[in-house]
Amino acid sequence: MSLLVEIDRYLRRTGTPPTTFGRRAVNDPRLVGDMRRGRLPGPGVRARVEAMLQESQ
Template sequence: MCLLNDIDVYLRRTGVAETTFGRRAVNDPRLVRDLRRGRVPGPSLRARVEAILSARPS
């Protein structure tokens, strides 16, 4: 899953915890764990995550 790979790169680059990323992106601290376990994101969720990934880290 390309989205999960992109998230992993972002997490390593920024030092943000998985739960923090999920909470900031979609208000779901289990997001990354669920994606690793096979959760398939819908178009809306994918768009919200991609927006976080493309934004400049603060």
């Protein structure tokens, strides 16, 4: 499953705005919007996002 799909599921489940998620995960409020437009996160960003998603489960 793609990281963006996992993020979108988290956002729907929690009601968290995309900008808030990006700010909390990697201090980048544009992260989710940029990913939706094709941005591919580097390994460090990806690891931090995955860690945040794991914490929420």
